Amino acid sequence: MESPENWFEDFGSGSLSNGAATIALDPAFTQTVNTGTEYHVFLTPKGDSEGLYVSNETPQGFEVHEQRGGHSNVAFDYRIVAKRSGYENVRLADVTEQYKRLEEQDQQRRARAGQHRARQFAVPKNAPQNGSSASGQPLALAAPVLLPAAVVKPVAAQKPAAPQK
Numbered sequence: 218m219e220s221p222e223n224w225f226e227d228f229g230s231g232s233l234s235n236g237a238a239t240i241a242l243d244p245a246f247t248q249t250v251n252t253g254t255e256y257h258v259f260l261t262p263k264g265d266s267e268g269l270y271v272s273n274e275t276p277q278g279f280e281v282h283e284q285r286g287g288h289s290n291v292a293f294d295y296r297i298v299a300k301r302s303g304y305e306n307v308r309l310a311d312v313t314e315q316y317k318r319l320e321e322q323d324q325q326r327r328a329r330a331g332q333h334r335a336r337q338f339a340v341p342k343n344a345p346q347n348g349s350s351a352s353g354q355p356l357a358l359a360a361p362v363l364l365p366a367a368v369v370k371p372v373a374a375q376k377p378a379a380p381q382k
Contacts, residue, residue: 223304225250232292233266236283240295242276249302252276256299263292 227246231238242252250256258271258279267287273280279297283289 223301250299
């Protein structure tokens, strides 16, 4: 999901007990976000209820309650969205120059890789030419070349010529 700000999200499930539940945030999630600032919790009841609401949002978690003083034990899912730690005040950051630098670095890397491949497969100036060794003798293969049967096409047998009368 794209956003003009740096938000991270997490998902979970819980159940009311007599109309209330306390949800502790995942420690890995709290290390990546700043739960000391406002965060958002979205609830989805998984059954019939008077409706659910969030209260007592803290850096460690939040509470879920049933509306109108309800006392049900309904299950629910939640989605929490919080600002990424260290990016709380960044909105629509212009990364054009950073992107240009990354593009230039990528082009330089590709050019170096191409030069490396060219050197890797280059034939030395004093290398034998035309399939012969430095002494002029034909080169012999170190091992026979085996082709898969699908590549080798059998030569059609020729019929012997009919005897002439």
